[in-house]
Amino acid sequence: SSELTQDPAVSVALGQTVRITCQGDTLRSYYASWYQQKPGQAPVLVIYGKNNRPSGVPDRFSGSSSGNTASLNITGAQAEDEADYYCNSRDSSGNVFFGGGTKLTVL
Amino acid sequence: QVQLVESGGGVVQPGGSLRLSCAASGFTFSTYGMHWVRQPPGKGLEWVAFIRYDGSNTYSADSVKGRLTISRDNSRNTLYLQMNSLKTEDTALYYCARGAHGQLWSLFQHWGQGTLVTVSS
Numbered sequence: 001s002s003e004l005t006q007d008p009a010v011s012v013a014l015g016q017t018v019r020i021t022c023q024g025d026t027l028r029s030y031y032a033s034w035y036q037q038k039p040g041q042a043p044v045l046v047i048y049g050k051n052n053r054p055s056g057v058p059d060r061f062s063g064s065s066s067g068n069t070a071s072l073n074i075t076g077a078q079a080e081d082e083a084d085y086y087c088n089s090r091d092s093s094g095n096v097f098f099g100g101g102t103k104l105t106v107l
Numbered sequence: 108q109v110q111l112v113e114s115g116g117g118v119v120q121p122g123g124s125l126r127l128s129c130a131a132s133g134f135t136f137s138t139y140g141m142h143w144v145r146q147p148p149g150k151g152l153e154w155v156a157f158i159r160y161d162g163s164n165t166y167s168a169d170s171v172k173g174r175l176t177i178s179r180d181n182s183r184n185t186l187y188l189q190m191n192s193l194k195t196e197d198t199a200l201y202y203c204a205r206g207a208h209g210q211l212w213s214l215f216q217h218w219g220q221g222t223l224v225t226v227s228s
Contacts, residue, residue, distance in 0.1 A: 028215075033213075033214040033215070035152075035215065037152075042218040042221060043215070043218055044218070044221055045217075047213065048211065049211065054216070084151075088154070088213070089213070090213035095166070095169075096154040096157065096166070098144075098151060098152040098153065098166075099151075
């Protein structure tokens with residue numbers, strides 16, 4: 001079973017701000033990373049560490065964390081942001097986890 | 108640029124074996140840890156296994172321990188996944204992914220396009 005919990009689906013109006021959350025005890029010790037996956041494509045890393053964006057990821061994507069919850073924030077959501085989003089982290093034993101994924105719909 | 112190209116997928120009967128390969132280019136393969144991640148059709152991502160840059164240590168998910176084994180050949184810039192005693196629940200698209208250095212080893216910095224494994228009688 002997944003050690004990280006995500007809401008299955010979230011929607012946002014075009015141009016508005018949305019927060020996608022990821023909960024798990026391991027997040028008290030380790031940062032989450034976030035991945036965007038569009039249909040038929042491989043996942044792409046969008047946020048890692050405290051709040052780091054790989055080169056090429058728009059600055060409307062940001063990350064935050066508090067206690068056992070990590071969040072991916074999209075400020076000014078665009079139509080092309082519609083995708084599945086997955087969080088991932090690890091524990092001290094070398095196990096690596098994904099959340100179940102959140103399907104983001106941009107209305 | 109970083110390229111990861113998986114191969115070796117196919118249809119196999121339950122209890123059978125398969126070996127997946129991932130050819131890496133565009134970076135110094137021998138200095139990065141590598142992962143296998145899988146995704147059953149229509150479902151979410153599941154981490155499978157990780158191997159350190161020098162092959163000195165591996166980690167794997169409980170669901171595959173003893174059946175799926177990760178290895179690498181740094182002289183060939185290639186990552187492998189030996190899959191034995193396959194079950195129907197191993198049916199998935201298998202991705203190889205590059206980790207990052209140091210404490211960021213457990214994130215997936217670059218991904219291949221995947222190779223499909225179907226376990227069916």
